[in-house]
Structure formats: structure tokens, C-alpha cells
Amino acid sequence: MLQDIERVLISEEEIKKRTRELGAQISKDYEGKELVVIGILKGASLFTSDLFRSITIPAELDFMRISSYGASTKSTGVHRVLLDLDYTLDGRHVLIVEDIVDTGLTIKFLLEYLGQRGPSSLKVATLLDKPTRRKVDVPIHYRGFEVPDEFVCGCGLDYAEKYRNLRDIVILKPEVYSGK
Numbered sequence: 001m002l003q004d005i006e007r008v009l010i011s012e013e014e015i016k017k018r019t020r021e022l023g024a025q026i027s028k029d030y031e032g033k034e035l036v037v038i039g040i041l042k043g044a045s046l047f048t049s050d051l052f053r054s055i056t057i058p059a060e061l062d063f064m065r066i067s068s069y070g071a072s073t074k075s076t077g078v079h080r081v082l083l084d085l086d087y088t089l090d091g092r093h094v095l096i097v098e099d100i101v102d103t104g105l106t107i108k109f110l111l112e113y114l115g116q117r118g119p120s121s122l123k124v125a126t127l128l129d130k131p132t133r134r135k136v137d138v139p140i141h142y143r144g145f146e147v148p149d150e151f152v153c154g155c156g157l158d159y160a161e162k163y164r165n166l167r168d169i170v171i172l173k174p175e176v177y178s179g180k
Contacts, residue, residue: 023054
């Protein structure tokens, strides 16, 4: 696996530090409010768990699974809900947690989909933001890191279900995912 890495983009230490900072800001912003944190599987599972443990106010945790990539390196733009929430969001403050926002299509879908459930507020936290690939304008309220338009893996992000367990955010060698 290590032979597939071109370089480390963001270290484990940087990720931990930024996650604690985001958790502190979220705790401050939602003080006294009923917060539901929704992690998007599979990619955001690790970041969601770390972020959730950094939040110091009472909060609930749930997960959704959305399909938009398949085995490709690019989003298809077509979304399917593979795992949905079990309860209502009426009157609650909801924080969607993603691993990466690139085209914005998945976040746009989630904001519309969950917005129909009557939340008091609906915000987005992401570990990584890749604005150069944005196809639709979406709000990002809590951003870990902005990354260049390169194929990144680690800390939950994968290529063909591999590399999620890397502790750093890395850039893979192009021959790994290009088939050359």
C-alpha cells in the first residue's frame, strides 16, 4: 500500500488538530441546541467519529449511505440513498458530515433531501474541500482543509475500497488509479 503513495498531503497530526478545532467551534455554535450529526458512509465514517468525539455538547449521531461514485474516481451525479435515517428531523439542528466536497452534487442532493424533513437548521462540515471541481454552489460551514484537484485517499477516503485506513491524507500515484 505504501508503494502506491506519491506523497502525503495532510499529516495525521494536522488532521487531529483541525478536527479538534472544528469540534470546539461546532460546540460553541450549537450550545443549548438539539444537534443531530449525520455522517455520510463510508468515506466520512472515520472523520465523523473523530469530530463527534471532539464535540463537547450533547448531540446525537446517525449515518446515511449515499451512492454516487460506484467504482469510478468521479461522481456520476446520480444519487441513491442506500441507508436512510430512522427518525424525523423536525425542529432539530442537523450537521451533515462529509469526507470531501468536490463537485458539490452530493451535498446539494443531501441538503434538498434532508431539508424536506423540517430541520431548524441544516449545515455542512467536511474534512476536505476541492473547490476547483465545483459544479454547483453549496454552503460549507465547517471546512477542514482545502485540497488541490488531485486524487486523494486516506482517513476514510478510498480508491476501489482501499486506502481508507491510512492515517494521513495522501495523493496516490496516477498509475494506481489510471490503469496504466
